[in-house]
Amino acid sequence: MTALTRRQRFSFPELPEWFESFPARFAMPTVGDLYTVRIEDYIENDRYVMRAELPGISAEDIDVVLSEGVLTVKAERTEREVEKNRSEIRYGSMSRSVTLPPSANEDDVKADYADGMLTVSVGLGGEKAEAKHIEVKHGA
Template sequence: MSGMIERLPGWPPALSDLFGWMEAGVPGLHTVPGLHGIRIEEVLTDGMYILRAELPGIDPAKDVELTISEGVLTLRAERSTQTTDRRHTEFRYGTFARSVPLPAGARGDDATADYKDGVLTITVPVPETKTGTRTIPVRQG
């Protein structure tokens, strides 16, 4: 469990340990040990697919990897932070990953990504397709 440190016998767990447990999720629910989920928000509007991911405390230039393969966007990030106060030092680290299918026709080669205030925004153009009804003639043989 991330955020856990040794305590003297009889000391209650620190509030930061409880928050660290909630941030890491319920133990045993992750499919890969040491891999954590990323909270995301998705929207498809005006010919653009936009994904926003919460990734506070990372350096996007060296801690984030974005890939698009076969219509699936995969986001991987690593975080390592250290908190020090008067009585102890605490390390928090982990690998975070999330894969999402892109809408049909998404142009992954034209995707862009921006990072601001702990939020990574990925934009992928999705050209609008005609969804009209087409009549198909039946040939007789």
């Protein structure tokens, strides 16, 4: 019995390399010229906690701003001036903003950066805004 063999030919020789780097191409969504910082947020021990993934960035290149109930994290990763064979690392500015809960105390904010993770926590005042019914007047 004769075994049949089939030769695989790639019309596009760069295709396997393109698929190899596929996840890195779409790892961080972008907004304009900024890369979006990936976050998680939750409430723990009467504090709103937001953790941001910022690997490879020094603490001096991170800016945390709190203004009018919005928490914004900005960071920048600068490219090293070396000749590279391949680079899948994203360089440039990154930013992410989140709206704080209504009971957030903007005077009670803590930020810590370790192992590529920024953790920002904001105290919650405990007083949640209650629903307020507004009287609707009919014009004469």
